[in-house]
Amino acid sequence: NAGVMQNPRHLVRRRGQEARLRCSPMKGHSHVYWYRQLPEEGLKFMVYLQKENIIDESGMPKERFSAEFPKEGPSILRIQQVVRGDSAAYFCASSSDRGSGNTIYFGEGSWLTVV
């Protein structure tokens, strides 16, 4: 499967724990995006990364959320001290270029439930 791979598909965390979501972009893609789908709110941009660089994090909450895309390995979206309001589907997407005119392909999503 050469598509965008996300894991885990489903994750349950207690309030105060940490959640780590992983994303391997499509083969040949070096641009990664994270989007969040909250109930009743639709999909919202969180962050855009290239290898080892955060390019645009204008959609990331200022606290508890961080993202990285190391030189080797998948991109990680990390949520510290999770709260119930973090329960959502988190989608990773990738593109072969900066996004301008390039198709952005999404993974299957990671569903986080905070109990």
Add this chain to the structure above:
Amino acid sequence: AQKVTQAQTEISVVEKEDVTLDCVYETRDTTYYLFWYKQPPSGELVFLIRRNSFDEQNEISGRYSWNFQKSTSSFNFTITASQVVDSAVYFCALMAYSGAGSYQLTFGKGTKLSVIP
């Protein structure tokens, strides 16, 4: 700022009927891209189509067709002879420069399509 409006929250049709999903967008950019994605009950987001702002040609792919009208800022999606497998939430999205160093997708809230056998 970019905005995408999908006024139809839910639509139900009987199998084999045609259905059109509306999408209206707002942007000040002259160069932008429009997308449609499908989210079936299993949850993944499936890419359907991308159009750029300079190409107003309509597109047909099997039972799917898209009508892009720049004059009305609309990018509507029609499914002909709908099937039960078309049941999903459909998202229209606009890609334009965010001003913060990247091109971002702005999504509409989606239209939930139910095709009844």
